[in-house]
Amino acid sequence: MFNIEDALNDIKRATAEIIDEKRLEKLLKDYKENGKNYFVKVGFDPTSPDIHLGHTVVLQKVALFQKYGGIVQLLVGDFTAMIGDPTGKNVMRKPLKKEDVLKNALTYQEQVFKILDREKTIVVHNSQWLNDLGSSGIISLCMNQTVARMLERDDFEKRYKSKTPIAISEFIYPLLQGYDSVHLKSDIELGGTDQKFNLHMGRQLQKAYDIGKEQVLIMMPILEGLDGVAKMSKSLKNYIGVNDSPKDMYAKILSISDEIMWRYYDLLSSLSTKEIEELKQKVSSGNIHPKIAKENLALEITTRFSSKEEARKAKDEFDNVFSKNAIPNDIKTFEVESGSWIAKALVDIGLENSTSQARRDIKQGAVKIDSQKLQDEQLKLTSGEYVIQIGKRKFAKLKVG
C-alpha cells in the first residue's frame, strides 16, 4: 500500500493551485483505509484534432490519481464544443460542426489512452445529459449565477471593458461545464490554470445543487515550449506533438535547455517526486551528467507515445547522427537529371526553399556532399549517387542519372 504523505507530495508537485487540500487528503485516506474509489474529472473540448505535450501535463497528473484509487471521468465536451469556450481568444468563436467534433474526440481518445489507464477510465459525452436539460433546466441553472460574478472572469472583464462583444451563450459555457460536475458527481477536477474560473463554477454549482460534495480543484501550469520561454503552442512551432515520430520526439526533447529540462521532469515525468529530487542532486553534485538526465527523460517520454524498442531505436539513431557524425539510415532518395545545377536540385527535392537560399548556404559551408564540404556553388551534378547534407539535420540521397 502507499504512503499518504508521499502520494500527496507527488500530487502536489508542480501544480499551480489546489483548492481544498483537506478533502483531497480525505479522499486518499478513505481509499487507503476502506478501498473507496472516487471520481476524477477531466474535460476536453474536442476542437482541434491533435495534441502536444502541453496538453498532456494535466493528463499526466490525472493518470497519477489512477494509482491512488481515482476513477477517471474523461469528459468529452461534445455539446459545449458547439458553443465554444471563450477562453483566451477575445473574439466570439465559431461553433463547430457535429461531425468534426466527434471525429476529433476519437482522435483525442486514441492519444489520451497512451497516458491513462483504460481500465480505470469512464468516457462520457456531455451531450448525453445536456441535450435533455431543456429550457427550464438551463434557466434554473442560470439562476445560480449573476452577471457581476460572470464579469469577474478575467477574459470577460477585459472584453467588457474594451467593448468587445460577448455573446450570452458564452456566459452559459462555464455554467454548463460546471453542471457537468453536478451530473457526474465528481470528487476532483483537473484543468489548466486558464480553466480556473470554469473549475470553480463546478464547485459552486455542486454546492447549489446540494449533491453532498464539493469537488477538489487542481490547476496545472502551462508548459513552456522548446524555446523555454513562450508557452508550447502549435502556432509558435515550439511544440512536441504526441504524434511526432519517435525520432523527432527524442531529438526535440534533447534540444531543450538544461533548465527547462527540470520543468519537463516535474510536469511530464512519471517518476516520483523523490526520484526526481535524487536525480537533481546527483546532477548538481556532478555524479550524473546533465545530458544523461536529459536522455532518460527523452527516452521515458518517447516510450510513452510509441514503444520501448522504437524509443531505443530513436536514441541509437540520434547518437549515430549527432555524436558520431554519421549519416542516418533511413534517408529519402531522390532522382535528378545529370547536369543539374546543385542549387536548383536542392530546391527540387525540397531541402531548400529557393536557389538564393541554397547559394547562401553553400557559401557558408553548410552543404556537404558525401561528407565533403561543397565549395563550388556553380556545381553541375554528374552521374552517380551522392549523400547530401545541409546543416545538421537535413539529409537526402541523390541519384543522378
Place this chain on the structure above:
RNA sequence: GGUGAGAUACUCAAGUGGCCAACGAGGGCAGACUGUAAAUCUGCUGGUUUUUACCUUCGAAGGUUCGAAUCCUUCUCUCACCA
C-alpha cells in the same frame, strides 16, 4: 457620428523624392566551440544561375515626376480622444 494619429519584410521598428532589397533590435538559419544544452564569436536572413546584374516588394488602386516606401487623390483597415 466628430477630431487626430497610423498601416514598412516573421515580429518590433527606422526611413519624408535618387546613395533603398530598404538602418537597428528580436527571432530564425548556418559556421566555430559543445552535450544538436547554455553562454560566446562570425556570417546570412525577397526572388532569379544576366549574381558588382536583373525582377518583385514598404495597406489597396490610381496620379505627379527622368526617378516614389517617401508627394497628390480615392479607398480599406487599425488605434487614440471626444460624443
